[in-house]
Amino acid sequence: MKTKRWHRRLIRVFIGLLAALLLLFIFxxxxxxxxxxFETEYYRTTIKNIDAEVEKMSKAEGLLYSGFSKTNITPKIVSGNADAAKGEFNSVKMAGYGDGKYAKGVHDSLYAKAISLQVGNQEIVLISADMVLVPEPVVLQVAQNLKNRISRKQLFFGATHTHASIGNCMPSFVGELFAGEYDPKVVKWLSDKFTSLILRSLESKHPSQFGSGAIDMPHLIRNRIIGETGRLNSKLTLLSIVQDNGKKAAVGVFSAHATTVGPWSDRFSADYPGYFQRSLEAKGIDHALFFAGAVGSHSNKGKGKKFKKIEYIGNTLADSAARVLNRIVHDSVMDLALVAPQLQTPKLQAFYVSDNRRLSPVINRFLMPELKSIYLQGLRLNDFIWLAMPYELSGEYGLDLKNALKLEGYNSALTSFNGQYLGYIVPQKYYYYNNYEPRLMGWYGPSMGDYLMELNYRIAGTLTNSRL
Incomplete structure (x- = not known):
């Protein structure tokens, strides 16, 4: 009898555990x-935001003025007392791969660079940094620091997306997973560096000329979702700005992930974008910047291994860029338009559980950072369109939009990491595919890509006064 009672108790405990697990799974x-x-409230609200921004869209015509600035953001790893205001830290984790590796040295220095542009009374600043992304806490603090000089909507942030750069500046469980424990001292130091960088670019403007171009580089990029049969967004887009004092700036935008420096390295590096910038500057460009383009679904390829491969990709891009830059036709008179609506997002649907389920939004809110104002910014300079996006847009999506703009006579740049991070944005056809980008980094459900692409097309269409 005792054995039977023990069996019954064991069965009840087992059933209770199953019920608890089932309830846990459900909740x-x-x-x-x-x-x-297009049936949701977040969509309707965002469309209203866009319409309101279009009504008051900033426009200007006139002569172009530009200013250039640059700052070294390589942390100094020291023992003993560290002065964070000087960029000194006892340890800094490298952001990107999530393996918790501390930086042990420097292979090549990290920089943040800015170009300010002014037409009439309208100003904007293009800012790129040798980082995996420019974290939201840094952007928010910079915007606060500069609120009496220039607005957040006029600041176009981007990054080279190197995975061998500064961590410890991304809050939340997911942020710390990819970039190490959050350290407000790192955020404060970077914010001060970016603030000074932007102010110096605004204070050093000269009469200038502007032009743009592009060149196809399919041998340096691959589709990493479906391989060699995948479509490629393989154009290197180039901007050229020449001041009347003879100084030259160039901006390159390319969609191959800067992941050539892998987890095998424990030294800071700007990856292939660093070689690209240094090579252009060695060829006579005074101020070279690189922005990660529509890097979703796209990786790099090239000859050699490790740093030899990195050097090959960067120098090959720079060699091709130099030829294009020499042929670009410049203009000193600009027709500028700027629009920067805020967008709303669906509820979080992150972290794969099964093909039909993700972790609940309640749990996701504990794991993911709470984002503040999310901007999708658009700029027109004559026949050039720039969209600065707070996510990693699939190169396949980007290719379609760039082709549509080209048919209307516009060159374009689509850049990622504009101050916030909404994960990877891939075509809906890949959402259920067993791949890192949609499964681990697709955070807002299967419709997110089509939703954001409608917004991208709307903004680009507004800037070009066309129906793309």
Whole structure:
């Protein structure tokens, strides 16, 4: 009898555990939301925001003025007392791969660079840094520091997306997973560096000329979702700015991930974008910048291994860029338009549980950073369009939009990491594919890509006064 009672108790305990696990599964996960995005409140609100921004879109015509600035953002790893105001830290984790590796040295220095542009009374600043992304806490503090001089909507942030750069500046569980423990001292130091950088670019403007171009570089990029059969966004887009004092700036935008420096290295490096910038500057460009383009679904390829491969990709891009820059036709008179609406997002649907379920939004809010104002910024300079996006847009999506703009007579740049990070944005056809980008880094459901692409097309169409 005692044995039977013990069996019954064991069965009840087992059933209780199963029930608890079932309840945990039900409350900790949620079915993927497949509601068409155009039927949602977040879509309607964002469209209203865009319409309101278009009504008051900033425009200017006149002569172009530009200013250049640069600052070294390589942390100094020291023992003993560290002065964070001088960029000194006892340890800094490298952001990008999530393996918790501390930087042990410097292979090549990290920089942040800026170009200010002014037409009439309208100003903008293009800012790129040798970082995996420019973290939101840094951007928010910079905007606060500069609120009496220039607005956040006029600041176009981007990054080279090197995975061998500064961590410890991304809050939340996910941020710390990819970049190490959050350190407010790192954020304060970077914010001060960026603030000074932007102010110096604004204070050093000269009469200038502007032009743009592009060259196809398919041998340096691959589609990493479906391989050699995948479509490629393989153009290197180039901007050229020449001041009347003879100084030259060049901006390169390319969509191959800067992941050539892998987890095998424990030294800071700007990856191939660093070689690209240094090579252009050795060829006579005074101020070279690199922005990661629509890097979603796209990786790099090239000859050699490790730093030899990195050097090959960067120098090959720079050699091709130099030829294009020499042929670009410049203009000193600009027609500028600027629009910067805020967008709303769907509820979080991050972290794969099954093909039909993700972790619940309640749990996701504890794991993911709470984002503040999310901007999608658009700029027109004559026949050039720039969209600065707070996510990693699929290169396939980017290719379609760039081709549509080209048919209307516009060259274009689509850049990622504009002050916030919404994960990878891939075509819906890949959402259920067993791949890192949609499964681990697709955070807002299957409609997110089509939703954001409608916004991208709307903004580009507004800037070009066309129906793309």
């Amino acid at each position: 900790a996960t949620e079915a993927i939301d497949t509601t068409p995005y």
